[in-house]
Amino acid sequence: MMLHIECLNDKGRDLVLVPGWGSSAAIFDPLLDALMVEFKVHRVVFDNSGWCKSTPAALQYRLIQCLKRQAPQQSLWMGWSLGGLLATQLAAQAPEYVRGLITVAFNPCFVQRDDWHCAMPQAEFSRFQTDFSINPETTLKRFQALQVLGAPDKRPLLDWLQRSCSPLSTAYLSDLLMLLLEDARPALAQLQLPVLHLLGKADALVPASLLVELLPLLSSNASVQCYSGASHLPFISAADRLMKDLLCWEASLC
Numbered sequence: 001m002m003l004h005i006e007c008l009n010d011k012g013r014d015l016v017l018v019p020g021w022g023s024s025a026a027i028f029d030p031l032l033d034a035l036m037v038e039f040k041v042h043r044v045v046f047d048n049s050g051w052c053k054s055t056p057a058a059l060q061y062r063l064i065q066c067l068k069r070q071a072p073q074q075s076l077w078m079g080w081s082l083g084g085l086l087a088t089q090l091a092a093q094a095p096e097y098v099r100g101l102i103t104v105a106f107n108p109c110f111v112q113r114d115d116w117h118c119a120m121p122q123a124e125f126s127r128f129q130t131d132f133s134i135n136p137e138t139t140l141k142r143f144q145a146l147q148v149l150g151a152p153d154k155r156p157l158l159d160w161l162q163r164s165c166s167p168l169s170t171a172y173l174s175d176l177l178m179l180l181l182e183d184a185r186p187a188l189a190q191l192q193l194p195v196l197h198l199l200g201k202a203d204a205l206v207p208a209s210l211l212v213e214l215l216p217l218l219s220s221n222a223s224v225q226c227y228s229g230a231s232h233l234p235f236i237s238a239a240d241r242l243m244k245d246l247l248c249w250e251a252s253l254c
Helices: 025-038 056-070 082-093 122-134 136-148 154-163 169-182 185-190 206-220 239-251
Strands: 002-006 013-018 039-046 075-080 098-104 195-200 222-227
Touching: 002 056, 002 098, 013 025, 013 056, 025 039, 025 154, 025 239, 056 082, 056 169, 075 082, 082 098, 082 169, 098 122, 098 222, 122 136, 154 222, 185 206, 195 206, 195 239, 206 222, 222 239
Parallel strands: 013 039, 013 075, 075 098, 098 195, 195 222
Antiparallel strands: 002 039
């Protein structure tokens, strides 16, 4: 099994949390107390078993199948960064599992394409892949530093990232990294369910100022919130504001 979904409490509306690349499910812990007041919280945990070498498309398919086998139906799904990509693909392929989609610090194309320039240049991404394969520990630390760049609470955020590292092996993290080459725009375009995109205005990895305008154009029922003073982890830096917006948005689904 490449992943499993664990349930953290037994009351409330179902909400599934999907972590991003390089972090474990514990990355959401600072938000759990607030979430569990309202939701029955589940979180996706990646495991060091069941993996095999495959193309990005095949890997994504296998991960989505793992999620479908375990996911509660008609849940809210909240995916951070790469987790947003996986949650988006699940919502497109199996909408019966998803009542509403929440993405956090998510770019539907993390790597630039001819028709999508608000992303990481291909050469820079390839260099990051190479660096990670040669020196994973140093490269991961550099990536963590980028995630907190521009945040006023940089030091505690960095400490939390370092305590919440993914338990996956370097090989499996390299496999997951390939998923960032995927284009999630077609998946967003086919969604008929409500979507909430949450961004950090100071995010050095995701160009929030551009995505605020572009994301609502990609799906028919999307809302966007952008938080000043927050970088790539707005669910920590702007936790109170984010929870207020999440609950307001969820109330509109009823």
